[in-house]
Amino acid sequence: MAEQENPAELVDLKLRVNGVTRSLRLEPRVSLLDALREHLGLTGTKKGCNQGACGACTVHVNGVRINSCLALAIMHQQDDITTIEGLAQGEALHPMQQAFIDHEGLQCGYCTPGQIMSGVACVREGHAQSDAQTREWMSGNVCRCGCYNGIVEAVRSVREAQG
C-alpha cells in the first residue's frame, strides 16, 4: 500500500503480465507485488511478510521465480511476468494447480499461489528429483497450516507425470 506522506513524482511505466502489456502510473517505491495487487487487480499473488521471508508473493519473471515483495515494479518493465492467474488455460487448471487439489496441498489457502508458482519452477529447474530435494528447494515458501506433506506429494506427482 503506498504511503501518503512525501509523495514522489509519478512515473509512467508498462508491465507485461501474463502476456498482456498494462500501463501504470506509479511512484518508484511501489513494489511489483503492490503493482500487481493494488494497481492491476491481480490479487492471486499474496502479501505475507512483505520482507522476502515467506514466499507467498512468489511470481515468475522471465520464467524464474522471485519474491515480488522485494522487487520494485519500475525495475521490471523489460520483463515477462507470470502470476498465478496466468497458469490456467481457460477453465483447464495447470497440472500443479490440480495436483494441489488432488493431494490436499492447501488448508487455508493463503500460501497456495506462492507454493504453486514455486512448485512449477521447482519442477522446471529439475530440483524435484526426490522428496528431500523438493523440500530443500521449496523451503522459501512457508505454510502455517502445515500442509507440507501434501505439497511434496503434489510436486512429486507433477514431476512424475512429466517423466
Add this chain to the structure above:
Amino acid sequence: MRNFAYEAARMPGDAVMAVAQDTGARFIAGGTTLVDLMRVNVEAPSKLVDINGLPLKGITALPGGGVRIGALARMSEVAEHPLVVQGFPAVSQALLASASPQLRNKASIGGNLLQRTRCPYFRDLALPCNKREPGTGCSAIGGENKMQAVLGTSDSCIATYAGDMAVAMVALDAVVRVRGPRGDRTVNLVDLHVVPGDTPQRETVLAPEDLILAVDLPAAPHAARSHYLKVRDRASYEFAVTSAATGLDVQGGRIRAARVALGGVGTKPWRSPEAEALLVGQAPTREAFGAAAQAALRGARGYSQNAFKIPLAQRTLIRALELAAGGPA
C-alpha cells in the same frame, strides 16, 4: 518506505558518476537487502541508480583456470555454474546454503558481498544501534546476543557478518574488481570488510560510489578440494550459527596448502591465517585439525548468550577440514 528518485544506468562509468554526484544515492541490483531495509526505514536513499542494465553479468574462465564472476551474475547462476562447481566447490555449496531459491534468483553477487547484518537491533528503529545511528549505543551487547559475533567485536558493536558466499570466497583468495570516480582498482576480499572498532557504521573500504564490477577466483588445488559447512537452527533457509570454509591440498600424506575461514562468528568474513599456518606440513589428522580449530578461535570473546559458539565453531571447522581432506563423511 521513503520516496526516492530512480534512474537506470547504461554504462558503469555513468552509474559511478550518478552516485558520486548525490550523497544520498545508492546503487541497486537485486535489491533483496536494500529494498527490505528501505521498507523498515533503516535505509532511505534519495535516489536509486539501477545497475541491472550494465554489462556485468558474465561468468568467464580466466587464464590459468580461475573464474571471473560479474557483479550482476545472480546467486543461483553462480551456484550451479560448472566452472564454480568444479573449481571452487565451497563457493557453490555456500551459495546453495544461502537464502531461498527465490532470493538466490534475484540477488546479485556484488550485492551479496555487501549484504548487511541481520542483528535485530540494526533493523529496529526504536532501539539504540551504533551501526545504524552512531553514538546511540549497542543494544546487543547486554541484550539478545545468541546470534552475534565472538570474533572481531568491539565495545561499540558485536553484529555478525551474515553472509555465506563471502566466507567461502575469502578462504579462496578472491579479488574484488572495483570502479570508482578515479578509475579501476582491485581489493583483496579479505581486506574489503573491516572490523567495527569505534566506527561500526563503516563496514567496508568502499565508498558509496565505488561500483563492484566482478569477483575473481584464482584456481588452486586447495580450491578444487574446498568445502563449506553450515550449522544452523533448522535444515534450510536460515542464517548460520557457525560455518566454516576449508580448502586443503594434501600430497604424499602432508598438507601442502590450507585455507580456513569462519562464518556466523565474526564481524566480517573471518579468515584464519593462524590456523592455516599450523596445518601446512602436517598430516591431515584429527589432532592437526583440532589444533588449527583452537588457533582459529583464539581471542574469541563470548557474550551472555553466545559463548557456545566458540566450541561449536571449533567443531564445525574440524568437520569441514575432514570433509575437505576427503576423510570420514
